[in-house]
Amino acid sequence: MKKYTYILIVISFLYSCNNTTQSNNKTQTNETDLKNSVNNGANSDEKKHQYLTIEGNDIWVREISKTGKVIMKLNTGNKCIILEKGEEQNINGFIDNWYKIEFNEKQGWVFGSQTSVKSRKNETEEDKNKKLQDTYTKIIEIIQSGKTEKLNSFFYDKKMIIIITNPGVYTVGHFHKNLKALHYLHNNIKNCKLKFEIWPKFQMENETWSKSGCFAENIKSDNGGFYKIFKSTEKEALGKFSKKEFQKVKLFGQISSIRIIDTKIITRFYFTYKNGKWLLLAVDNSDFSA
Numbered sequence: 001m002k003k004y005t006y007i008l009i010v011i012s013f014l015y016s017c018n019n020t021t022q023s024n025n026k027t028q029t030n031e032t033d034l035k036n037s038v039n040n041g042a043n044s045d046e047k048k049h050q051y052l053t054i055e056g057n058d059i060w061v062r063e064i065s066k067t068g069k070v071i072m073k074l075n076t077g078n079k080c081i082i083l084e085k086g087e088e089q090n091i092n093g094f095i096d097n098w099y100k101i102e103f104n105e106k107q108g109w110v111f112g113s114q115t116s117v118k119s120r121k122n123e124t125e126e127d128k129n130k131k132l133q134d135t136y137t138k139i140i141e142i143i144q145s146g147k148t149e150k151l152n153s154f155f156y157d158k159k160m161i162i163i164i165t166n167p168g169v170y171t172v173g174h175f176h177k178n179l180k181a182l183h184y185l186h187n188n189i190k191n192c193k194l195k196f197e198i199w200p201k202f203q204m205e206n207e208t209w210s211k212s213g214c215f216a217e218n219i220k221s222d223n224g225g226f227y228k229i230f231k232s233t234e235k236e237a238l239g240k241f242s243k244k245e246f247q248k249v250k251l252f253g254q255i256s257s258i259r260i261i262d263t264k265i266i267t268r269f270y271f272t273y274k275n276g277k278w279l280l281l282a283v284d285n286s287d288f289s290a
Contacts, residue, residue: 052099053116054078061108065089065098071108078103080110082117090276093123128273132216133194135278136260136269140191148179154280156272160245162252162282171286175245182285188265199261209263216260252281 054074062068065086074080086098086109096112096119112118135154142150155161160175163182179185192214200211255272268284 050082051079052082052101052110052112054080054110054114055116055118056114059110059114061101061103061106061110063108065100065109068109072103072106074103074110080115083107088276090123095119095123095276123276128278129194129196129216131276132258132271132278135271136194136216137191139269139280140189143179143185143189148182151179151280152177154278156252156255156274156279156281157248160248161280162249164282164284164286166286173249173282179283182267182283185265185267189262189267190264192262194260199259200263212263214260214262216258219256219259256281 053076055076057075058073059075060070061072061074063071066089080101080103082099083102084100086100088095088097089111091111091113094111094113098109099112099115099117100107100109139151139154142148152158160177161179162173163176163179164171164173166172194214194216196216199215199217200209202209252270252272256270257273258271258278260269260271266285266287269280270282270284271278272281273279
């Protein structure tokens with residue numbers, strides 16, 4: 001009987017030790033799970049948001065992108081939550097996206113080039129020249145198709161473009177909604193690779209160019225002369241156009257920055273650069289020999 005009592009005591013002791021060990025292990029497991037849960041929660045909270053850091057001092061944050069009221073100014077090192085990626089814009093040669101951000105519980109829009117998420121460096125002259133070549137090629141392709149109404153998306157003013165001609169002795173200019181007035185162009189104009197240099201000289205005596213090809217020349221305000229054309233016939237022009245339209249001609253002259261000539265035809269194209277795009281201001285079809 002004593003033998004059986006001894007065995008029961010040993011079994012009871014072993015069972016008690018086992019329960020204590022399991023209890024200790026369970027406590028340790030619960031503590032580990034809690035730590036992991038906290039850590040994972042912190043990581044997941046961090047992963048929930050994307051961040052950007054401001055680069056520069058007094059960087060404007062606007063109420064809405066592009067033209068919104070400035071609602072705060074941030075400085076280098078300020079870390080902001082990215083809420084939304086907005087549209088792309090070209091500002092002073094920097095091409096980037098706008099970002100909706102949150103900083104100290106205030107929300108607004110900041111331009112990407114002024115932050116750690118900036119996407120591109122300052123646009124180079126080579127970049128702009130490539131864009132002009134691409135734009136000119138598309139314009140020529142549309143003219144060749146005869147569907148000139150599709151060119152409006154390339155106009156600086158979506159509703160109007162200046163076309164210059166000299167039907168008689170004098171050179172005149174008019175506003176047009178499209179290039180149908182130059183319908184003959186689609187049979188004569190060809191695609192060509194632009195040479196970014198000063199135009200060759202036009203020799204009046206035999207009506208030829210000193211060099212042949214397609215040339216894109218940088219020009220100063222109204223160096224193309226189409227404002228001067230209107231100015232020289234201001235009375236006639238004001239008789240056909242409103243004062244507001246005449247002021248628009250003046251503006252076109254001031255912002256024209258490049259002109260293109262294909263020496264195989266007499267037509268010249270005048271462009272301006274705005275928000276990362278080349279836009280067409282005027283087409284000059286006047287005769288050099290006039």
